Amino acid sequence: MASRTRRHGPAPRARDSSPRRRVPMRLLLPSLVLVALMAMLMLRGYVHSEILADHRVRPEAATDKVPEKILDGGPVIDTRSGRTTSISVPDHRLVLTFDDGPDPTWTPKVLDVLKKHHAHAVFFVTGTMTSRYPELVRRMVAEGHEVGLHTFNHPDLSYQSKKRIDWELSQNQLALAGAAGIRSSIFRPPYSSFADAMDDKSWPVTQYIGTKGYLTVVNNTDSEDWRKPGVDEIIRRATPHGGKGAIVLMHDSGGDRHQTVQALDEFLPTLQKQGYEFDNLTEALDAPSALTKVSGIDLWKGKAWIFLVGASDGITSVMVVGLSVVGALVIARFVLMLLLSGVHARRVRRRGFRWGPPVTEPVSVLVPAYNEAKCIENTVRSLMASEHPVEVIVVDDGSSDGTARIVEAMGLPNVRVVRQLNAGKPAALNRGLANARHDIIVMMDGDTVFEPATVRELVQPFGDPRVGAVAGNAKVGNRDSLIGAWQHIEYVMGFNLDRRMYDILRCMPTIPGAVGAFRRSALERVGGMSDDTLAEDTDITMAMHRDGWRVVYAEKARAWTEAPESVQQLWSQRYRWSYGTMQAIWKHRRALVERGPSGRFGRVGLPLVSLFMVVAPLLAPLIDVFLLYGVVFGPTQKTIVAWLGVLAIQATCAAYAFRLDRERMTHLISLPLQQILYRQLMYVVLLQSWITALTGGRLRWQKLRRTGVVEAPGADGVPRQRTRNSSSDRRPVA
Incomplete structure (x- = not known):
């Protein structure tokens, strides 16, 4: 899933100028669940494995201190x-x-x-x-x-x-x-x-x-x-x-x-x-x-102990089943990704492969922007370098930092600014659609830059009249930090391998908000962008499938986005993605029983998305939990070997994905640490999303803080990343 940045105005400040520091509930509750599960597992291991037992038979010793009447007695x-x-x-x-x-x-x-x-x-x-x-x-x-x-x-x-x-x-x-x-x-x-x-x-x-x-x-x-x-x-x-x-x-x-x-x-x-x-x-x-x-407090302490031991056994049994499920899902996903990604790569790259007649007509590029002063100039300049004719429509969604004035001051041809009061990303995209002149619509985020060939590569699949939407290849531009490198691995290994797999299965679940294209008539038939969910890109993609359109993946249509650079920002982004995906799955649940070509997504895509994007990530931390259990309670050696085996499978998939995307392998050095730490963060995020969904909670969009470090691509087509203290950093306009 690529970067999504939904726009809303800034939240009102708290009246208290010195707020108390509290552990956020979004972190506290999932963490307590994880700690409770760990405690139950440790209790089970402690009771079953006799970790404190030494099992040593006492050697012979002197009997000088033992009374004779004891030695000779009963x-x-x-x-x-x-x-x-x-x-x-x-x-x-x-x-x-x-x-x-x-x-x-x-x-x-x-x-x-x-x-x-x-x-x-x-x-x-x-x-x-x-x-x-x-x-x-x-x-x-x-x-x-x-x-x-x-x-x-x-x-x-x-x-x-x-x-x-x-x-x-x-x-x-x-x-x-x-x-x-x-x-x-x-x-x-x-x-x-x-x-x-x-x-x-x-x-x-x-x-x-x-x-x-x-x-x-x-x-x-x-x-x-x-x-x-x-x-x-x-x-x-x-x-x-x-x-x-x-x-x-x-x-x-x-x-x-x-x-x-x-x-x-x-x-x-x-x-x-x-x-x-x-x-x-x-x-x-x-x-x-x-x-x-025994009576009183001693009796109840004993009963509580027996209850906890029984609960730990029961919970552990459930966790073992969960581990088996996630193991089967992980292996199935890896096998599918490896096989189908290879098929996709051979199909796309073989000589003579074409979607149909070359698409050369101009397209409209919609750029919804809310407080993107630090990024918008890089975004627009990258579009002006496009090898394909474009008109650019920047929809200023009530920005307060002068985003619209920056674009207008650039004075570029075929670039228009449309202003509106802050209404959110779907409304901004629909406003841009209403002002677009062309039949093919490209959508991107205001913090993303395109390569010169991106638009051309992105629109070629529309040579096939059955194609209603195209997903591009979103990449992390700011990958110099550890958290950026982790997201880079995730984008290349997870999202793009997934898209190749889903493309072959003809059930692509998401057109990334950072780089996607739509046939205008297809958008109008499904009613345009909806604000029913927090994942408008997943929502519109599922709607396209249900309307009978093909959704495909253009791997050469690369876009470089600025990924979150802090745990807090990453948390906010992934929380929205997870919760929004659940909303979209629930909204389109009737696809499961629909018939005909439009029902293929319900029969294949919706179950796969539910398993691989909702169920498996929630259970994935069990791998690490049982790693800790095995190291503490044994068999230690077999446990470590098994975990390294899982890591080797993941590394193989990651290396294959990097090879397909022609990425340098050096970033995979951080893969083991990513699997230990990053997975736990994603688990807590997904668990929080489940809790929000089950309790009927409401989730608001929050603006991600951007730095504008990803600049327009150079001559080699790769975006430059300037340092954060560069004098070229643009200050927000007052």
Whole structure:
């Protein structure tokens, strides 16, 4: 889409001479949406990826500091209130314990087997898994099982600070509170084993855990089911000798646990026949329950946590679908652009290609101008150098800077000035159309300069009587700055490759306001320029299609426009374009069901414009969001390679577009930075446009601030760009 500059008078100044600095709502609301999405994604990655877990197994250490009665004692260690006591399970009582869950696949199967054989157990759950599958924790509690803490992220606590230990416990409790409204007083350290494996690294942790009110539970019978040794071997290792009581270690998460489930189904009835009871811990010890109900603020904090984790999973799933959609759209667009642009280039440049008889009759060039004092002289002089006969009509749309007087003072033949009160660009163009003498109308902006051959190249397609409008090749003249270079890449890669593609598909969506031509009779048939939308050029183009006219692209009809030179100006321009395009799509929505040749645009063009210009740009930042997610949570290497692959595809398309337009490749150096920063700006602009459209808001045009740095083309046909502090800069006339 080329440069559009709708004219309106200056907005009234605020009464307050020292306005407060506030974050604009147009920036704040879309930014908050992006931040919220990022936060949800980060929360999901934090809960799923266990980013804080170290997964290190503690090496052997000395046992000098561990009391003998602990090393020789039972699997329940009580260090609360300064005690140093170990407790054993009574004979013929077994406490089955399951670590690392809950798991959505295997925990329900374990629970089913326990319920089938009327047995209770203890599940030592991690905070991450509890947060993701709270319904399983609720089922554990409802069916009479006990739930214990197994930290939040499963780190080796022997290597953690007290602050980290406190955090692991509190987050684990927070997840339990949100999942089942409970708090637990039993704890099992990750990577723990028998009591006699306690050493000088783990013992201080056990003591500290006791000061927080927890019983530490290890085990004295290990099924080693994580090794998957077979059902019989799991049963053998889990069975205590001589009818003694025991705490049996099993796992309901961390991998394929089908052997555990099968072994459990045989183990329970076999030992029950031998007189064993399968109780939870406090039942086996005849002690008060380890679970207490949570209420008040702690309960609501837990519920809020579980809600946020669930929301993050749901939003992430939607974002993944969105990423898939945008990926498919981006690839489809690139493939279409590359293939069809190549077809277009070969068709246009092959020998003997002509639209029809050469068009040599004079044309009328309309130049709507509102406060273009810095640019208008360059614009008019570039038209006077035209190789094609033209009459120039400058429509002064209520300028307050002397734009009309500058043109009149030039005293050039075939240049007329028409004055009107400020009424906007469509009205100015319609006024110029009413004063035009010729049957072909060229329209351009007051900040644009033409090459000598531009008008001639632009009007040749009218040799085909089916052509009603022609789009020219708009280029950025002020490309020396970073933001100008980014727009230069966008114009060459996006707009002009798009126009080649749409030309082949015969559904060109926009005649750029900076350089376009129309058959007068076609304009009159559709009622001239409309002010129904903020994108009058897109509106008139869609109206042409619906009226049955062909709209084509003339790549050699180059016009050099002054692009916005600040983020604020760029924001204002693109906001209008995005919102105006949405208005035009909605206005011409009936084209979707129209039949005949005029319905081709509705069947092909309108869906493509909606997908490529409205939907895909809105979802495009997901590529960068998931890049950040992958770098933080992994797999980092694959993520970076995938992102570089997308960038390589874009660079290939950009290089091909630059080659077709015969542009220097040096500007593509800034392409990676453009893809990271520029895309986010366009996302926020488009999101703001969606919000404005959905809320029924109204958008006013604002005049872009011009500097007049793009001068008329030289002998080589390329416009010169003067420095901003040049003495030739024209001051506005008072």
